[in-house]
Amino acid sequence: MVDASKFAADRLVYFKASEIRELLKLTEGREIISLAGGLPDPRVFKKEMLAEISREVIIEQGERALQYSPTLGVTSFRKELMEFERRHGLAIRDTDDVIITVGSEESLYIITRALINPGDIVIVEEPTYLAAINVFRQYEAQMIGVPIDEYGMRTDILEEKLKQLKAEDKLPKLLYSVPTAQNPSGVTMSNDRRKHLVELASEYDFLIVEDDPYSFFLFEDVDFTFIKNYDKEGRVLYVSTLSKILSPGLRIGWTIGDKNLINLFELTKQAIDLHTPTLTQYIAERALQKGVVDITANEARNLYKIKRDVMLATLEEELSDYATWIKPIGGMFTMVVLKDETIDTKELLLKALDEGVAYVPGKSFYVSNKGKNTMRLNFSYPTPEQIEKGIRILSKVIRAHVKALAR
Numbered sequence: 001m002v003d004a005s006k007f008a009a010d011r012l013v014y015f016k017a018s019e020i021r022e023l024l025k026l027t028e029g030r031e032i033i034s035l036a037g038g039l040p041d042p043r044v045f046k047k048e049m050l051a052e053i054s055r056e057v058i059i060e061q062g063e064r065a066l067q068y069s070p071t072l073g074v075t076s077f078r079k080e081l082m083e084f085e086r087r088h089g090l091a092i093r094d095t096d097d098v099i100i101t102v103g104s105e106e107s108l109y110i111i112t113r114a115l116i117n118p119g120d121i122v123i124v125e126e127p128t129y130l131a132a133i134n135v136f137r138q139y140e141a142q143m144i145g146v147p148i149d150e151y152g153m154r155t156d157i158l159e160e161k162l163k164q165l166k167a168e169d170k171l172p173k174l175l176y177s178v179p180t181a182q183n184p185s186g187v188t189m190s191n192d193r194r195k196h197l198v199e200l201a202s203e204y205d206f207l208i209v210e211d212d213p214y215s216f217f218l219f220e221d222v223d224f225t226f227i228k229n230y231d232k233e234g235r236v237l238y239v240s241t242l243s244k245i246l247s248p249g250l251r252i253g254w255t256i257g258d259k260n261l262i263n264l265f266e267l268t269k270q271a272i273d274l275h276t277p278t279l280t281q282y283i284a285e286r287a288l289q290k291g292v293v294d295i296t297a298n299e300a301r302n303l304y305k306i307k308r309d310v311m312l313a314t315l316e317e318e319l320s321d322y323a324t325w326i327k328p329i330g331g332m333f334t335m336v337v338l339k340d341e342t343i344d345t346k347e348l349l350l351k352a353l354d355e356g357v358a359y360v361p362g363k364s365f366y367v368s369n370k371g372k373n374t375m376r377l378n379f380s381y382p383t384p385e386q387i388e389k390g391i392r393i394l395s396k397v398i399r400a401h402v403k404a405l406a407r
């Protein structure tokens, strides 16, 4: 076997194997209720419709659908997608200002690769999406976390930090936010703060990435405005995906933004993979045209709302003395914060696994040393019965742990 570490590039030093993933591997083959994952419920996948569309695309448009295609994406799909976003309420200036990527994960990767030099400052919410942290880390960004509360990122604290940074002549280049039904916390940012964020970006001259996989299937009728819609200067890069509203396996994501920035991303993507698979773009285009995306999003909304409600009701019954959480208006997660700050949810995980339930300890979603007493719980994948049972087991484990600590 080759000693890979001898050959690995320096930047991979920043890329530790996930301890949690290793821990969760121990559960393979065992009967474990997993509240740890982040998968859509496969019941929302429209298999028959997608099978029919795939056949149609290959038979009727195979000459193009099986061919190489432009780096920015298949032109007709880009137009269809921008119309879809427009119907969804996103302010679109020019339907050309979009690049199709291999999932939104590749959008984050390309944005970072194109814009971030080692040492550049990237501001993130604390907690934030783990895979984004990993991308920023791989490109040696200096990440600064800004806490969130039930209304999203504390932009007042951000403003203070920006003043400090300016005094040190060190301004951020990028701010990354998941403003709607955030992964991992479930929090949605208020419109006031969204607006404030854009004002700060303008005043302190940085770009904002608005990562939005979840706003297509919110559970409540909420009045929210995309951060991008407040943007008059082209500072906001809006990133989204069909992963949760069609299928993650198709790997279709996109970035909408200022044409000059999209040009940089085109150059960057060219050197990575030339283009997103043509076939899945054609399939996605027809899925949009035939309303399959809307049907899937609706099903996700109905199904996940039921599951969220079961999770919240069971949490309320079992854990209100021991923990707090917010009520997510969408998405797939909530984050439980244990009131006893000395409890380390990583240690607790071993006990929970023994009892047959898994979750993700929250610390990995923080860039500072915080979050030890938090855990992320997923409600999209497990069944309502598993959610209820899983939370009851978790509650027993937490209560036993608190008792043991008190002894």
Ligand SMILES: Cc1ncc(COP(=O)(O)O)c(C=O)c1O
Binding pocket: 038, 102, 103, 104, 105, 106, 129, 178, 183, 211, 213, 240, 241, 242, 243, 248, 252, 253
């Ligand atoms: C906030 C956030 N961004 C991006 C992604 C990645 O999605 P994709 O499948 O489009 O790469 C996810 C997936 O869970 C997510 O929660």
